[in-house]
Amino acid sequence: xxxxxxxxxxxxxxxxxxxxxxxxxxxxxxxxxxxxxxxxxxxxxxxxxxxxxxxxxxxxxxxxxxxxxxxxxxxxxxxxxxxxxxxxxxxxxxxxxxxxxxxxxxxxxxxxxxxxxxxxxxxxxxxxxxxxxxxxxxxxxxxxxxxxxxxxxxxxxxxxxxxxxxxxxxxxxxxxxxxxxxxxxxxxxxxxxxxxxxxxxxxxxxxxxxxxxxxxxxxxxxxxxxxxxxxxxxxxxxxxxxxxxxxxxxxxxxxxxxxxxxxxxxxxxxxxxxxxxxxxxxxxxxxxxxxxxxxxxxxxxxxxxxxxxxxxxxxxxxxxxxxxxxxxxxxx
Amino acid sequence: xxxxxxxxxxxxxxxxxxxxxxxxxxxxxxxxxxxxxxxxxxxxxxxxxxxxxxxxxxxxxxxxxxxxxxxxxxxxxxxxxxxxxxxxxxxxxxxxxxxxxxxxxxxxxxxxxxxxxxxxxxxxxxxxxxxxxxxxxxxxxxxx
Numbered sequence: 001x002x003x004x005x006x007x008x009x010x011x012x013x014x015x016x017x018x019x020x021x022x023x024x025x026x027x028x029x030x031x032x033x034x035x036x037x038x039x040x041x042x043x044x045x046x047x048x049x050x051x052x053x054x055x056x057x058x059x060x061x062x063x064x065x066x067x068x069x070x071x072x073x074x075x076x077x078x079x080x081x082x083x084x085x086x087x088x089x090x091x092x093x094x095x096x097x098x099x100x101x102x103x104x105x106x107x108x109x110x111x112x113x114x115x116x117x118x119x120x121x122x123x124x125x126x127x128x129x130x131x132x133x134x135x136x137x138x139x140x141x142x143x144x145x146x147x148x149x150x151x152x153x154x155x156x157x158x159x160x161x162x163x164x165x166x167x168x169x170x171x172x173x174x175x176x177x178x179x180x181x182x183x184x185x186x187x188x189x190x191x192x193x194x195x196x197x198x199x200x201x202x203x204x205x206x207x208x209x210x211x212x213x214x215x216x217x218x219x220x221x222x223x224x225x226x227x228x229x230x231x232x233x234x235x236x237x238x239x240x241x242x243x244x245x246x247x248x249x250x251x252x253x254x255x256x257x258x259x260x261x262x263x264x265x266x267x268x269x270x271x272x273x274x275x276x277x278x279x280x281x282x283x284x285x286x287x288x289x290x291x292x293x294x295x296x297x298x299x300x301x302x303x304x305x306x307x308x309x310x311x312x313x314x315x316x317x318x319x320x321x322x323x324x325x326x327x328x329x330x331x332x
Numbered sequence: 333x334x335x336x337x338x339x340x341x342x343x344x345x346x347x348x349x350x351x352x353x354x355x356x357x358x359x360x361x362x363x364x365x366x367x368x369x370x371x372x373x374x375x376x377x378x379x380x381x382x383x384x385x386x387x388x389x390x391x392x393x394x395x396x397x398x399x400x401x402x403x404x405x406x407x408x409x410x411x412x413x414x415x416x417x418x419x420x421x422x423x424x425x426x427x428x429x430x431x432x433x434x435x436x437x438x439x440x441x442x443x444x445x446x447x448x449x450x451x452x453x454x455x456x457x458x459x460x461x462x463x464x465x466x467x468x469x470x471x472x473x474x475x476x
Contacts, residue, residue, distance in 0.1 A: 141416060142424045142437035256347075265437070267344070268429050277345050311423050318417065 006082065006100045006107040007133060009326040014109070014133075017329070018102055019082035021050070023109055033084070035111030036095035037062050037176055052086045054122065055094025057211045058176065073122065088122035089113035091283050092177030093212055099127055108297065109133040112306075114282075115289040116148070120184040120217055121177070132299035133326070137284045138262055139308030139315075145262070145286045151279055152189045155182070158256065158277070163196035163234035168255040172241045172276070175204040177283050178260060179238045180212045180219070186236075187220040197234030200225035205238055227251060244276070262286075294321060333453045335359060336388055356392060363388075383454035400460050401475070403431055405468055409475040410435045 007014050013025035021031035028045030035041050035051075037058035042051075044064040051059050056070040071077060073096070076085045086096035091112045100107045108129035115124050155171070162169045173179045179201065186195070199222035201209065206224040213219065230251050231237060237252050241259065249257070262282025263269045270278040285293065294302060294316055301322040304313040313323045342355040363385055401409075411421055421438070428434040451459075463474045 140424055140427055141414070141420065142428060142434065144437075144440070266428055267433055270345075275347060277347065308423075311420070315417075315420060 004105060005327055006102065006105060006131070007109065007326060008329040010329055010331045012331060014326065015329070015331075016082060016100060019079040019084065019100070021079060023098060024111070032065075033098060034059060034063075035089070035098060035109070036092055038092065038112065038174075041111065050084075052088075052094045052096040054088075054215060055096065057214065058092075058094055058208065061207060061211065062176070073125075087125045087127055090115070090118055090121055090124040093121045093180070093215060093217065095121065097125075097127065099129065105130055107131040107133065108299075110135055110293070112137070112284060113293070114285050115292060116145070118148070118181060118283075119188065120181045120212070126293070126296035129297050129299050131301050131303065132294065132297050133303045133305060134290070134293060135284070135306040136290055136304045136309045136312040137307035138282065138286050139290055139304070139312030141287045143262060143265055143282075143286045144288055145280065145282060148185065148281065149189055151281045152182075152185050155258075155260075155279055156186065156190055158258070159234070159236050160196045162256060166233035166254070168197075168231050168233060168235045168237055168252050170237045170239060170249070170252050170255045170257045171260050171279075172244055172257065173238060173260040174283075175202065175240045176208050178281070179205040179240075180209060180217065181281070181283065182238065182260065183209070183219045183222065184212075184217060187218065192220045195220065195236075197232075197236060198223070199236045199238070200231055201237070202239040202243065204240055225251070231255075244273075291316070333384070333451055333456060335362060336384070336453050339388075359388070360385075380452050380454050384452045387453045387457050397457070397460065400464050401471060405471055406431065406435055406475075409472055410438050412472065413476060414438050 006018060007016055007023065009015070012022055012027040012029050014023040016023065021033050022029045023033045024035055024041040025032050025046070026043065030047045032046040032048070033050045034055070037055055039062070042059050042063045047066045049059060049065045049068045051068065051070055053070040053072045056068060060068065071086050073086055073088050076083055081102055083101040085099045087099060089095040089097045089111050091114050095111055095113070097111060097113065098109045106129045108127055108131070110133065112135050113124060117123055159169045171182065173182060183199070199220060201222050201224055203224050209219060225231060225237065227248065243249065256277065257275060258277040258279055259273045260279045260281050262280060262284060264278030265280045290312060301324055302313070302316060303324055303326055317323045339355060339359040343352055346352045346355055407421065411418060424438060425431060425434045428437065463471055466474070
């Protein structure tokens with residue numbers, strides 16, 4: 001491990017030696033800085049958690065820990081020999097980029113991020129850095145998103161179609177982020193008076209909605225569905241993907257089911273979701289945005305993590321961007 | 333041609349034969365301006381419009397045109413148009429698993445319906461037939 005490395009890789013995950021903390025660790029640790037509340041980043045069992053102020057209630061709701069501290073965006077704190085600042089990453093409410101600084105060196109970890117504007121969460125803020133550690137979930141040029149307004153129009157048109165056929169429309173979407181984006185977007189683009197029917201959500205989505213509302217995000221009227229009461233026709237129903245092919249679906253029938261995810265861009269993925277349609281809507285950066293981030297942050301070196309990291313790394317390397325890997329270091 | 337493109341997209345998303353039949357029925361009802369299933373409001377169409385409908389039936393019946401552009405040529409066109417390295421194209425193809433779909437993803441541009449879709453289906457097929465016996469370079473220029 002070289003002295004100038006602010007982030008290394010250990011068995012538990014990314015580690016900052018000068019600060020003595022992990023970032024989004026995959027195993028329980030003493031000190032964890034968590035970028036956002038999705039389960040692949042915020043895990044159970046840490047002793048102390050540091051997160052953004054906008055994430056705190058979400059992480060409280062979803063994760064078991066001993067103690068939690070939160071930071072406002074752009075508030076700089078010192079931990080050991082490191083200065084840490086969080087900046088908004090869009091993606092979901094409270095998602096943070098984590099900037100580490102010491103003696104003229106800057107490392108920026110993006111967490112999961114998106115550049116496009118989305119009024120259901122904080123707008124992404126580009127930060128210049130020396131070393132960029134970035135996600136590359138959709139790091140292939142086949143993933144280039146359309147404007148979200150077009151996708152919302154498709155969802156709305158299908159909902160109206162369901163009204164004609166007296167069916168319900170069931171959307172499978174993550175309970176944190178995607179569901180709130182859909183609810184907020186439907187109201188923003190179409191207005192509640194135009195809705196073909198009522199909206200019902202799964203209890204897990206309802207719980208997150210309350211947190212979003214606490215932070216000032218606006219939703220249309222909805223109710224939490226009951227397992228004992230069938231949904232009447234032309235209801236828009238939001239449920240997490242885990243509900244697919246369970247008995248719970250029976251209370252929604254007759255219905256059209258649709259998965260809302262960036263992975264629906266590929267026909268093979270849509271076909272594997274047997275009996276479901278697909279709407280292509282993602283909370284991650286697409287190929288264009290991944291490249292744009294590298295331009296905006298002007299790094300001397302880029303480290304790609306998550307997803308198509310090798311592909312994206314090779315592509316930017318061929319365009320003259322310096323790249324490297326995180327060094328693996330033994331845990332103490 | 334816009335209506336035919338919308339039909340193909342609807343068929344791609346359709347779940348089950350009944351929905352596919354309804355998509356096709358709606359397409360022909362609109363194309364023939366049928367008031368209901370049995371009566372026709374106006375059958376006064378140009379020859380081009382009738383020939384486009386013929387092509388739609390031809391393709392929906394499972395018929396194909398004899399290969400006009402080889403897979404190798406389509407791949408070259410995509411790489412040339414997108415200015416991407418060959419290895420990256422191959423990575424995309426590995427991920428998608430279908431050459432036509434891979435090319436469609438890569439050459440798609442984020443804009444409103446372009447001029448190409450204002451051409452009728454018949455005119456589009458005619459232009460393919462005219463280029464059929466040309467050499468690869470002419471075909472590449474045609475595609476680009």
